[in-house]
Amino acid sequence: MDVQPKLQRWLCLVMYILFGIAVQISGGPAEDLIDRLPGQPKVNFKQYAGYITVDEHAGRALFYYFAEAEDDSDSKPVALWLNGGPGCSSVGGGAFTELGPFYPRDDGHGLRKNLQSWNKVSNLLFVESPAGVGWSYSNTTSDYTCGDESTARNMLVFLSKWFKRFPEYASRDLFLTGESYAGHYIPQLANKLLNYNKVAKRYKFNLKGISIGNPLLSLNVDTAASYEFLWSHGLISDESNIAILKSCKFDKRIKNVDVIDISKECDDILKQVEQEIGDYVNEYDVILDVCPPSLIEQELRLRKKVSHMSLGVDVCMTSERQFYFNLPNVQKALHANRTNLPYDWSMCSNVLNYSGYDEGIDILPVLKDIIQQGIRVWIFSGDQDSVVPLMGSRTNVRNLANDLKMSVKVPYRAWYHEGQVAGWTTVYGDLLTFATVRGASHMVPYSQPARALHLFRTFLSGKDLPDQQ
């Protein structure tokens, strides 16, 4: 993905913006500083939230939440986190239910500390991207029809302007991270930053590495892997698996960039498969319980058998977050929803019309380009996720390594945390790492917070995951 000529005017704009960074006074902007979030426990780090306008003319603005590191924020890197979807909220997802400093309280009225927050090791930036997601918006409705290219372009502008607003972080080591469809967002954004750096005269983004969890990278490999996972984890029958292998040519589908038109036969099987899986299993974590639907909850409560906890995880956290984020005083404290959007905040957008075709873009060449420029790439995978499962990601990484003619530096082996196997890992060359996280969902830091933090800390350090505890 080279910089296309039509983007030259964007790069000029970005360079113009960044030119000013060096002469800015350091410190975050007072107007974005969060005083205190409703029901928030006391903490010693600063938080900021607000909007960055990425297109004045269209009235297009992206909402961000920034949590400084718990200690020594001035010596720690900046990590951007993006959730996927496409169309899901990084502030709702990453920041408040996965790796940020707070989780919603179970009454939905306040917050509790996340003891494994990634702001122990990094300053954390979360962005609702593209416009139309969460509290990000555009005054030009047609902006909500978008895709990978415009999303990456807007994020480049966002980061340029954000670093201008936070000049003390502008030259800090920068890491890009995220999950799921951020398998598209993050590499494409990294590519934009690196291309920008190539033509930049003064300011350059100090990009050091990218790390993506359960990422969509290659739709044909990832889709086939998804059904293989469902079968090998017992969610679908032998009969269906055999029928899928016979009738569903995912490869062919992707090559034609025709993501809707699959054969009638295949379509029928995939519908039957949904019946087999049923409605009460979390496909993002096949062994985690689900938050009980209210009717069942009522009945179970009578029998004193209801629980919101499964394997130590609060499985109702998404409802609690939904409630908390729609409290007016929460939105006020976050400087969010400044335009009074005509809909409630929701985790994934109902207004976005994101290009379905872009799902089919092969991300491996983008990753190849990034690695060839000396940037560290980690692909990690919660091993309980059937949606973008580990087998697809592992195969994608192997294919990438083969393409790059990288040899195995760390042969596939277990990695450890607190005396237990925390997952498996393999490293190709000096820059490409694959790692699973044992017992983790699609949302790795949500279901395995301690292992996820350890993985992220190791990623930042540039070391390999520990061999033994």
Added chain:
Amino acid sequence: MDVQPKLQRWLCLVMYILFGIAVQISGGPAEDLIDRLPGQPKVNFKQYAGYITVDEHAGRALFYYFAEAEDDSDSKPVALWLNGGPGCSSVGGGAFTELGPFYPRDDGHGLRKNLQSWNKVSNLLFVESPAGVGWSYSNTTSDYTCGDESTARNMLVFLSKWFKRFPEYASRDLFLTGESYAGHYIPQLANKLLNYNKVAKRYKFNLKGISIGNPLLSLNVDTAASYEFLWSHGLISDESNIAILKSCKFDKRIKNVDVIDISKECDDILKQVEQEIGDYVNEYDVILDVCPPSLIEQELRLRKKVSHMSLGVDVCMTSERQFYFNLPNVQKALHANRTNLPYDWSMCSNVLNYSGYDEGIDILPVLKDIIQQGIRVWIFSGDQDSVVPLMGSRTNVRNLANDLKMSVKVPYRAWYHEGQVAGWTTVYGDLLTFATVRGASHMVPYSQPARALHLFRTFLSGKDLPDQQ
């Protein structure tokens, strides 16, 4: 498997023994009644343990433990439970760490109640089989060289004599259940009982059904499935999986009944695979932590990070049991070890020389025969087990159903317990059920006690697993 002529004398002996049952006085034998086990909480049901001599001449005797049902023992069926191995203890495994009424306390000096014991719904009989396992023994050392046929034959004699000793249970509904290599033991024993019944003049075993968890049924299918499981659950690399598929012809190996001689190439890969998996993962439950080795435990204890609990399961229970069973007063209370064996009690036998060739016996024809005689067959599978994984069992059941020309009665779907998906199930015809247990290990009742009890209760009832909660 028909009754072979050379076994006629055994059947005569058995019939002779059973002839007396009807005229016996009811009630368990006073000499086998357990007064109270050391450190045992108070309970209202009776327990018995002791020896049944299955061959007077050889001095061959099998040790059993029998726990009556918690309530209404006189109206509940009898279930025999056998652990596998071959060579592992049903009393140590099934009775005291899986589905029996007690678990060892974490100090190893006493017992605690298993709140999900299967004696809520059945009278439970556990037998150390064959001689050489646990406290079962023979005074004729050559008896320790044995295999499937002699094991089943001895168990037939055992059951005949046991029912004579416990006459009030002799006509009760009988269910055979177990796990792992009991995939060989149970069907072969059922076959023996049914063949006995065919020629019996008076007493007949009242066999109603068999149920086996993570059973070895067809070594070629089960072995291939094991490596597929390891791969799809992230424990081994893509590279190894590809190499295994290329070099390891498990099918060929089994057909030749040549279980040792695999190709050098395949052997090398399987060794490498062990490296990849590492030493600190429980292959019988790939997401459960392991009991920390003492050196690591010491270090972790200093950092206050040691835990014996993983996902609510005491992962050190096997050590606690080992300690408890070797206490002299425990052995005395159990009427065990009456010959002062020259070795400690251990979960799996070190003296047995069990035929490796018998692993290769195809059990599907035996199951077919049993079903054709109207006996209910359930195959269940803890879905976290890589040793005899669900995919192999599921395929075996499908192959069996196809062979029997049974149609699908219950299409593959989730089953429920306490408002959550407890696994998936499918039923063929009226008698053949397959079910997974979600989040369960090879030892299903150990890691998912509530789901396991619900499954067993449903099996006994003759119903299908619940569709919704």
